[in-house]
Amino acid sequence: xxxxxxxxxxxxxxxxxxxxxxxxxxxxxxxxxxxxxxxxxxxxxxxxxxxxxxxxxxxxxxxxxxxxxxxxxxxxxxxxxxxxxxxxxxxxxxxxxxxxxxxxxxxxxxxxxxxxxxxxxxxxxxxxxxxxxxxxxxxxxxxxxxxxxxxxxxxxxxxxxxxxxxxxxxxxxxxxxxxxxxxxxxxxxxxxxxxxxxxxxxxxxxxxxxxxxxxxxxxxxxxxxxxxxxxxxxxxxxxxxxxxxxxxxxxxxxxxxxxxxxxxxxxxxxxxxxxxxxxxxxxxxxxxxxxxxxxxxxxxxxxxxxxxxxxxxxxxxxxxxxxxxxxxxxxxxxxxxxxxxxxxxxxxxxxxxxxxxxxxxxxxxxxxxxxxxxxxxxxxxxxxxxxxxxxxxxxxxxxxxxxxxxxxxxxxxxxxxxxxxxxxxxxxxxxxxxxxxxxxxxxxxxxxxxxxxxxxx
Amino acid sequence: xxxxxxxxxxxxxxxxxxxxxxxxxxxxxxxxxxxxxxxxxxxxxxxxxxxxxxxxxxxxxxxxxxxxxxxxxxxxxxxxxxxxxxxxxxxxxxxxxxxxxxxxxxxxxxxxxxxxxxxxxxxxxxxxxxxxxxxxxxxxxxxxxxxxxxxxxxxxxxxxxxxxxxxxxxxxxxxxxxxxxxxxxxxxxxxxxxxxxxxxxxxxxxxxxxxxxxxxxxxxxxxxxxxxxxxxxxxxxxxxxxxxxxxxxxxxxxxxxxxxxxxxxxxxxxxxxxxxxxxxxxxxxxxxxxxxxxxxxxxxxxxxxxxxxxxxxxxxxxxxxxxxxxxxxxxxxxxxx
Numbered sequence: 001x002x003x004x005x006x007x008x009x010x011x012x013x014x015x016x017x018x019x020x021x022x023x024x025x026x027x028x029x030x031x032x033x034x035x036x037x038x039x040x041x042x043x044x045x046x047x048x049x050x051x052x053x054x055x056x057x058x059x060x061x062x063x064x065x066x067x068x069x070x071x072x073x074x075x076x077x078x079x080x081x082x083x084x085x086x087x088x089x090x091x092x093x094x095x096x097x098x099x100x101x102x103x104x105x106x107x108x109x110x111x112x113x114x115x116x117x118x119x120x121x122x123x124x125x126x127x128x129x130x131x132x133x134x135x136x137x138x139x140x141x142x143x144x145x146x147x148x149x150x151x152x153x154x155x156x157x158x159x160x161x162x163x164x165x166x167x168x169x170x171x172x173x174x175x176x177x178x179x180x181x182x183x184x185x186x187x188x189x190x191x192x193x194x195x196x197x198x199x200x201x202x203x204x205x206x207x208x209x210x211x212x213x214x215x216x217x218x219x220x221x222x223x224x225x226x227x228x229x230x231x232x233x234x235x236x237x238x239x240x241x242x243x244x245x246x247x248x249x250x251x252x253x254x255x256x257x258x259x260x261x262x263x264x265x266x267x268x269x270x271x272x273x274x275x276x277x278x279x280x281x282x283x284x285x286x287x288x289x290x291x292x293x294x295x296x297x298x299x300x301x302x303x304x305x306x307x308x309x310x311x312x313x314x315x316x317x318x319x320x321x322x323x324x325x326x327x328x329x330x331x332x333x334x335x336x337x338x339x340x341x342x343x344x345x346x347x348x349x350x351x352x353x354x355x356x357x358x359x360x361x362x363x364x365x366x367x368x369x370x371x372x373x374x375x376x377x378x379x380x381x382x383x384x385x386x387x388x389x390x391x392x393x394x395x396x397x398x399x400x401x402x403x404x405x406x407x408x409x410x411x412x413x414x415x416x417x418x419x420x421x422x423x424x425x426x427x428x429x430x431x432x433x434x435x436x437x438x439x440x441x442x443x444x445x446x447x448x449x450x451x452x453x454x455x456x457x
Numbered sequence: 458x459x460x461x462x463x464x465x466x467x468x469x470x471x472x473x474x475x476x477x478x479x480x481x482x483x484x485x486x487x488x489x490x491x492x493x494x495x496x497x498x499x500x501x502x503x504x505x506x507x508x509x510x511x512x513x514x515x516x517x518x519x520x521x522x523x524x525x526x527x528x529x530x531x532x533x534x535x536x537x538x539x540x541x542x543x544x545x546x547x548x549x550x551x552x553x554x555x556x557x558x559x560x561x562x563x564x565x566x567x568x569x570x571x572x573x574x575x576x577x578x579x580x581x582x583x584x585x586x587x588x589x590x591x592x593x594x595x596x597x598x599x600x601x602x603x604x605x606x607x608x609x610x611x612x613x614x615x616x617x618x619x620x621x622x623x624x625x626x627x628x629x630x631x632x633x634x635x636x637x638x639x640x641x642x643x644x645x646x647x648x649x650x651x652x653x654x655x656x657x658x659x660x661x662x663x664x665x666x667x668x669x670x671x672x673x674x675x676x677x678x679x680x681x682x683x684x685x686x687x688x689x690x691x692x693x694x695x696x697x698x699x700x701x702x703x704x705x706x707x708x709x710x711x712x713x714x715x716x717x718x719x720x721x722x723x724x725x726x727x728x729x730x731x732x733x734x735x736x737x738x739x740x741x742x743x744x745x746x747x748x749x750x751x752x753x754x755x756x757x758x759x760x761x762x763x764x765x766x767x768x769x770x771x772x773x774x775x776x777x778x779x780x781x782x783x784x785x786x787x788x789x790x791x792x793x794x
Contacts, residue, residue: 006502006503008501008502008503009501009502009503009504009718010502010718010719011718011719012507012508012509012718012719014719032495033713033734035727041719043719043721044719044721044723045721046719046720046721046722047722047727049498049714051495051496051498051499051502070502070504071503071504158604184604189631190630190631190634192627192630192631194593194623194624194627195593195596195624195627195628195630195631196593196627196631197593198590198592198593198594198596198597198624198628199593199594199596199597199600199628199631200597200600201593201594201597202534202582202593202594202595202596202597202598202600202601203597203598203600203601203604204597205582205594205597205598206532206582206597206598206601207601208601208604208605225587225590226590226593226594229586229587229590230585230587230590230594234575234583235789235790235791235792236568236789236790237565237568237569237573237575237583237584238564238565238569238573238574238575238583238789239563239564239565239566239567239568239569239789240566240788240789241564241565241575241576241577242575242577242582242583243792245792274790275790275791277791298792299791299792
């Protein structure tokens with residue numbers, strides 16, 4: 001049976017090429033793998049191998065011809081002893097030429113009917129659930145309690161990282177966990193972030209639920225490929241077959257006097273990635289409730305903690321079942337004149353600014369984001385509808401930061417309610433300096449927020 | 458360490474580990490991969506497969522010999538040159554081909570492509586496009602086996618090119634430190650894209666010794682001989698199942714085709730490829746072994762015809778299946794809790 005040999009596509013971008021040379025002539029026998037021609041593509045001169053066996057019956061496109069379209073018949077292959085059909089192309093082509101056209105048609109229809117992105121639910125936020133009795137604990141204790149409670153609840157949960165076991169945690173967050181759960185579930189790692197993050201991610205792909213502690217989030221950059229390419233994308237790349245229930249937690253942002261490489265906020269970095277959830281607790285209740293939710297979540301969750309907050313005490317519900325939803329912000333302080341939005345340590349900055357503003361007769365509403373991704377834009381929109389003014393506060397750099405994202409979404413959803421341009425208060429756009437005075441100048445202070453608000457009202 | 462690293466290259470061709478029935482299965486599986494890949498190359502040339510497409514032709518003895526040494530529950534992970542692993546693991550050629558053409562019926566519903574397919578059912582954990590990343594993930598599969606207290610092993614494949622990545626050595630250390638049941642399989646096909654192993658590794662003659670600093674036993678294996686691959690893998694797997702920790706196999710193999718489809722092949726001589734095809738082809742080798750042991754030519758022809766039909770069916774399925782529904786764009790980003 002005669003078969004057309006078609007002009008092959010030899011690169012992802014090739015649409016046409018030149019037949020540089022025929023290496024077989026009419027009447028030659030060819031078998032699978034034989035080089036029959038050389039073709040110049042948009043990238044290089046490449047050899048074309050025969051796929052089927054037979055005799056080269058007729059060359060349809062002579063060598064030297066340029067601009068030969070991909071999928072055009074260039075020769076006819078016949079069985080040994082078979083005559084070559086007259087008039088060009090054979091009846092039976094090496095593949096139905098209709099298929100690529102169908103693909104193009106389908107692609108066009110896909111473009112035409114491109115589904116709109118899922119609409120943002122802008123219904124009024126539900127009030128915070130009342131969990132009853134509270135007691136004062138530190139953020140550090142809250143994080144440890146969250147891990148202990150979840151490890152008791154689910155034997156598939158384990159903690160892995162540098163100094164999490166015998167050392168009791170580089171920042172003492174995992175204190176006591178080794179004693180309770182043993183070295184099978186509180187697993188000390190050598191200083192090898194790329195390796196152990198990949199290992200934990202692989203274990204999560206099988207359904208285990210690792211909590212990966214980085215000594216600080218800065219070191220997660222050694223492992224960022226696994227966080228993004230392996231953990232966040234595998235569910236999508238597998239068509240929903242293979243999820244990755246894993247938590248990556250670490251102190252994030254500036255600590256105190258530790259210099260540029262150890263003082264950086266990753267909210268914007270990780271918040272950028274579909275397939276990840278990102279939470280950033282401020283209070284002890286945030287820390288406990290959000291970390292528990294992160295551990296139970298079937299997706300990869302980044303928990304951005306803050307070293308400066310570890311020793312702070314807050315009231316936290318004592319209820320054994322206390323947990324917070326990921327994706328819900330909290331109004332920490334209601335107000336009517338301006339909306340201040342912060343996360344992690346910047347919530348404290350905003351609260352301090354609100355106190356100063358109150359003395360000046362300005363009633364600020366403070367929103368604690370709690371979750372960076374998904375972002376609870378509905379709560380911010382409701383607040384802006386009331387205050388008509390917005391100031392975002394973060395320690396990260398302003399360029400493509402969380403403030404930039406919030407402001408853009410407010411422009412999309414609440415532009416008509418704004419009485420003044422929104423303002424970002426952010427870390428200064430420089431690597432973190434070491435000197436005490438310079439470091440203070442680089443990080444948002446309550447005064448910066450007050451000054452920003454004073455310009456708006 | 459119980460096992461002194463050795464090379465069994467010399468012994469390779471005569472290794473008797475596969476009997477006639479085993480060789481028949483190997484012949485079938487290797488030929489299925491070969492024919493599948495040839496067809497994939499053809500579909501690429503016709504524009505039905507886009508983007509990257511890394512063919513496994515020439516290396517078939519590696520995955521087939523390894524697979525025949527595994528048991529149910531053992532886990533497999535590899536790089537972007539993954540079609541052979543998937544077919545050897547028993548994944549449906551229809552679903553693999555349909556993923557190559559980006560159709561809704563593909564293993565990843567058209568969202569993964571050539572480099573990203575997975576099967577929980579067959580314990581195939583991908584299909585990874587970042588060179589070397591699958592090695593750290595692979596020890597994670599082994600970690601999970603150990604955490605759950607099973608005797609299953611993780612077969613972690615990577616190329617000799619990936620063997621220069623830092624995380625490979627981090628993984629060697631972690632696997633040895635925690636005695637993880639992981640068989641590292643270096644598929645040394647001599648070229649990382651267009652760079653020969655001699656030009657990329659200072660240890661090019663003995664990658665099987667790369668685990669020595671961590672006490673990981675290693676073996677160099679004739680990766681063009683399915684029996685030798687099978688015998689070495691059995692030994693490695695037994696070592697891991699017994700709780701001794703990881704094992705390293707270097708499979709000396711060869712890829713006939715380019716790195717990907719747009720490979721100008723200027724880095725090696727055509728005669729080098731022809732020499733291996735003609736004298737060391739893994740499928741020809743098994744075919745002559747089977748004929749020598751008294752199997753009839755007609756029986757092998759029947760196997761070939763059966764494979765031809767399977768590949769033709771997979772191709773038709775892949776061509777005629779619908780593309781993913783546009784709404785699929787937004788699904789599978791997150792698991793809804």
